[in-house]
Amino acid sequence: MSSPVARDRIASANPAQPLPRPGRWARLRSSDLWWSFTHKPSAMIAAAVLVFLIVTAFAAPLIAPQNTYDPAELVLWNSEIPPIWTADGQMPFLLGTDTQGRDILSAILYGSRVSILIGIGSVILSLAVGLSLGLMAGYFGGFIDNILMRIGDVLLSIPTILIAILVSAMAMQALPPELREVGAAGVLILAITLSGWVQYARMVRAQTAVERNKEYVQAAQLLKVPSRRIMLYHILPNTLTPIMVAATLNFGLAILTEATLSFLGIGMPVSQPSLGTLIRLGNQFLFSGVWWVVIFPVVQLCFIVVSVNVLGDWLRDALNPKLR
Amino acid sequence: MTIALSVVDLTRDFDVSAPWLNRVIERKPKAFLRAVDDISFEVPLGSCLSLVGESGCGKSTVARLVTGLYRPSSGTIKFSAGKTGAPLSAQMIFQDPFASLNPRWRVFDVIAEPLREFGLRKGTTAIAGRVAELLTTVGLSPNDGRKFPHEFSGGQRQRISIARALAGEPEFLVCDEPTSALDVSVQAQILNLMRRLQDEMGLTYLFISHDMSVVRHMSNQIAVMYLGRIVEQAATEQLFADPKHPYTRMLLETIPNVRNPKRQREAPAGEVPSPMNPPSGCTFHTRCPLADGRCKVERPEMRAYPGGSRVACHRVAESMAALAVPA
Numbered sequence: 001m002s003s004p005v006a007r008d009r010i011a012s013a014n015p016a017q018p019l020p021r022p023g024r025w026a027r028l029r030s031s032d033l034w035w036s037f038t039h040k041p042s043a044m045i046a047a048a049v050l051v052f053l054i055v056t057a058f059a060a061p062l063i064a065p066q067n068t069y070d071p072a073e074l075v076l077w078n079s080e081i082p083p084i085w086t087a088d089g090q091m092p093f094l095l096g097t098d099t100q101g102r103d104i105l106s107a108i109l110y111g112s113r114v115s116i117l118i119g120i121g122s123v124i125l126s127l128a129v130g131l132s133l134g135l136m137a138g139y140f141g142g143f144i145d146n147i148l149m150r151i152g153d154v155l156l157s158i159p160t161i162l163i164a165i166l167v168s169a170m171a172m173q174a175l176p177p178e179l180r181e182v183g184a185a186g187v188l189i190l191a192i193t194l195s196g197w198v199q200y201a202r203m204v205r206a207q208t209a210v211e212r213n214k215e216y217v218q219a220a221q222l223l224k225v226p227s228r229r230i231m232l233y234h235i236l237p238n239t240l241t242p243i244m245v246a247a248t249l250n251f252g253l254a255i256l257t258e259a260t261l262s263f264l265g266i267g268m269p270v271s272q273p274s275l276g277t278l279i280r281l282g283n284q285f286l287f288s289g290v291w292w293v294v295i296f297p298v299v300q301l302c303f304i305v306v307s308v309n310v311l312g313d314w315l316r317d318a319l320n321p322k323l324r
Numbered sequence: 325m326t327i328a329l330s331v332v333d334l335t336r337d338f339d340v341s342a343p344w345l346n347r348v349i350e351r352k353p354k355a356f357l358r359a360v361d362d363i364s365f366e367v368p369l370g371s372c373l374s375l376v377g378e379s380g381c382g383k384s385t386v387a388r389l390v391t392g393l394y395r396p397s398s399g400t401i402k403f404s405a406g407k408t409g410a411p412l413s414a415q416m417i418f419q420d421p422f423a424s425l426n427p428r429w430r431v432f433d434v435i436a437e438p439l440r441e442f443g444l445r446k447g448t449t450a451i452a453g454r455v456a457e458l459l460t461t462v463g464l465s466p467n468d469g470r471k472f473p474h475e476f477s478g479g480q481r482q483r484i485s486i487a488r489a490l491a492g493e494p495e496f497l498v499c500d501e502p503t504s505a506l507d508v509s510v511q512a513q514i515l516n517l518m519r520r521l522q523d524e525m526g527l528t529y530l531f532i533s534h535d536m537s538v539v540r541h542m543s544n545q546i547a548v549m550y551l552g553r554i555v556e557q558a559a560t561e562q563l564f565a566d567p568k569h570p571y572t573r574m575l576l577e578t579i580p581n582v583r584n585p586k587r588q589r590e591a592p593a594g595e596v597p598s599p600m601n602p603p604s605g606c607t608f609h610t611r612c613p614l615a616d617g618r619c620k621v622e623r624p625e626m627r628a629y630p631g632g633s634r635v636a637c638h639r640v641a642e643s644m645a646a647l648a649v650p651a
Contacts, residue, residue: 215424218393222416223441223492237428 036318043314046307053304057112064106065092069272074101083292096292099285104292107278108300114274115304118185119255122192123247129193130200131243135231137201138208149205152198160195164257167191168266184268188261192254199250200243207239245316252308259301275301327404328369328412328496328528329390334399336360336385340600357600359385361552362399364626367496367545369404372522372529374539374560376575377549378596383532384419386549387500390530391416406495412528415494419501421481425473431484432469435459438492458487462517479510486517490525498530503538515541536579540564548572551599551607554626558633568635570612606638614639 028034037043056063066073078101081093095104137145155163171187172180211217212235220230255275261267262276263283270277275297282294341347341354360382367373375383388394390401391414403411415438418424425434435455439445445454456466462483473481482502489497499518503511515538521527533539539546540560547557548571556569567573581587594611597603606624609615624636629644 215418215420216426218388219416219418219424219488220437221393222391223438225437225441234426234429238426 033318037314040314040318042310046310046314049303050307050311053112053300053307054116057109057116060106060109060113064103064109065094066103066106068102068107068110076101080290095296098281098293099290104296107273108275108297111273111275111278111297112300112304114185114268114272115255115258115276115301118188118192118258118274119251121185121189122196122254122258123251125189125193126196126250127200127243127247130197131204131236133197134201134204135208135236135239138205139212139227139231139235141209145205148201152201155195155198158195160192160257161260163195164188164191164261165264165266167194168261172266181269181271184272188258188267191261192257196250196254199246203242203246204236204239207242208235211235211238241319245312245319248312248315249309252305252312255301255308256305275304326369327366328371329367329404329530330402331366331386331390332364332400332402334360334363334386334389334401335397336382336389336394337397355600358552358602359599360389363549363552363554364399365547365554365557367528367530369528370522370526371544372531372542373545373547374531374533374543375547375549376533376536376539378534380596380599381549382552382599383534383549384500385552387416387498387530387532390414391498403496412495413492414496414498415489415492417482417485417489417497417499417502420505421478421485422473422505424485425481425488427473429473430469431459431471431473431476434473434484435469435487435491438488442492444491444493454491458491461490461521462487463513477510478506479514482506482510482514483517486514486521490521494527496528496530498532500532501534504533504535511538518542536575548575551596551602553607553636554634555608555637556633556635558631562631562633566631566633568629568633568640569608569637570614570639571608574611606636 037047061067068074078090078093078097079099081090081097082088083096083104084091084094093103093105095108097103098107133148137148168187168191171190172184175183175187208231217230217234220234225234258267258274259276259279262274263280265280268274268277270281273281278297279294279301282290282297286294335358337356337358339354340357342350342352346352347354363386365373375386377383385394389396393416403414406412425431432452432455435458436451439451439454445451455469459466459468464480464483464487468476468480473484476484482505485502502518503514506514518529519542522529529542531539531542533542543560545557546560546563547554548563548569549555550571556563556567556572558566558568563572564576567576597607597610603610603620605621606612606615606619609619612619618638622638624638624641626634626636627641628634629640635641
């Protein structure tokens with residue numbers, strides 16, 4: 001360390017006024033994470049693709065040629081038009097239409113919006129449940145820890161898709177018919193969360209159990225900082241690195257789970273189709289030569305999930321101190 | 325002489341049992357570890373009492389009991405009234421400068437936390453001013469506040485730790501081996517800083533260490549601990565000049581001597597027995613060169629001797645009695 005005398009001299013030359021903090025943007029630009037991002041072309045491409053897909057999905061009402069939620073816009077004699085580059089293609093149906101006269105491009109844009117919303121919603125809800133339960137289990141230990149973790153074990157021992165099927169089937173029956181269409185997305189988010197939170201809870205619990213015995217936590221306890229604040233401000237930030245990676249990868253997984261459920265017919269209803277619903281509908285016509293109805297939603301789903309996974313893999317490597 | 329802290333018959337047990345299911349299946353009883361066993365001491369106001377002993381003797385547990393991080397199993401810990409009339413407030417300086425600062429917090433926020441929690445300063449400018457003042461007090465620059473702990477060396481981190489402890493405006497500081505993780509040259513700087521702060525602010529220290537030379541530099545009184553018990557307590561120079569307990573003598577043998585580096589020294593014999601299953605009688609009898617049959621069965625009581633020292637040892641008591649009889 002430099003000698004205290006020298007430091008005091010610096011201090012007196014520069015009295016009590018700390019230097020201004022660099023702005024958020026400047027700090028991001030100078031961070032290790034940004035450096036690793038700009039030096040990894042696959043991550044940059046994946047991020048660009050994902051941003052493009054998300055922006056177009058959420059801008060669907062503005063840019064889509066057709067409002068697929070409005071039955072009045074569907075015209076039956078426009079049905080089964082192939083994509084624009086084939087001989088029978090027609091404007092404005094760039095990717096063709098399905099058997100109902102629904103524009104595939106519009107359906108994909110609206111469907112991606114539904115899929116991405118459910119993905120984000122279930123990740124946020126899983127994080128909220130998983131982080132708070134995991135923090136409590138790890139921090140308090142003992143009885144609370146046992147109860148919470150055994151519940152998690154039970155949930156983990158049942159396949160995710162089975163729990164999701166069970167929950168969405170039951171919830172759909174429980175909901176009054178007029179609420180089923182509106183509540184479908186919420187039910188799916190809940191169904192995916194029910195098994196999704198366990199992973200976060202386990203990761204946070206393990207890390208919390210390590211951190212809570214560190215001396216900086218004891219220092220905060222000495223100051224009589226309430227347990228809730230110790231957990232949130234002291235421990236949680238020190239557990240988040242692996243959580244960020246898991247959350248990114250699970251976002252892709254949640255979209256896939258949603259698509260699976262919708263494909264099986266217990267997810268989003270036909271009136272507000274997600275990508276999975278579109279694939280299910282198109283699948284019925286695959287062998288009658290109307291291939292474009294199923295292929296394009298599948299391609300869109302692949303692009304979303306692969307770009308999320310590439311980003312997640314990059315994040316995992318970038319945050320791993322051993323690979324720096 | 326006012327007493328700042330008095331500890332009476334303090335005991336602390338830890339439950340180290342296997343999980344419930346394992347206990348039931350393997351038919352094992354609950355297991356307890358007695359980390360601190362029936363100790364009593366007093367710390368006079370403005371002085372420094374040091375607890376010394378090998379690893380695992382319960383020093384750090386005493387520190388955490390005194391600051392209230394652990395609850396005592398039995399016994400009392402009483403702080404006397406401070407300047408304001410309320411009991412003396414205690415803060416703590418920790419052993420590991422790398423674990424005692426939250427790696428995600430800027431140094432400014434680390435030091436400002438006690439100010440905010442205790443409401444000692446109100447408003448951003450008052451807090452910023454106080455943090456800058458504290459950083460200067462411990463020999464750092466106010467500009468260091470915006471850095472993260474990993475940008476500092478071990479000694480600098482310990483200075484930050486001291487600044488945080490001082491931010492709570494304590495009158496009593498518990499120092500749990502504050503220098504044992506530091507280089508020798510840096511140790512001296514930190515110890516001198518702590519002495520200076522004691523003189524300037526009239527602090528009372530409970531100082532925990534295993535390093536006899538550090539303890540000699542810092543303390544007025546020394547209590548030697550072995551397996552959760554205090555075996556000898558005396559004024560610093562008294563203890564160094566006339567160590568009575570065989571364990572104290574053994575510890576003093578470990579100090580290197582600059583003038584006579586190659587002197588005959590006896591390395592401390594044996595290992596500390598497991599506190600899970602402490603020896604009967606005097607717990608030191610397994611390593612004591614003077615132990616006999618009585619030591620194995622009868623636990624020695626703490627006795628006061630001329631010169632102000634208190635020792636728990638049958639041999640010391642016997643030899644003192646032998647000296648006293650002819651007179």
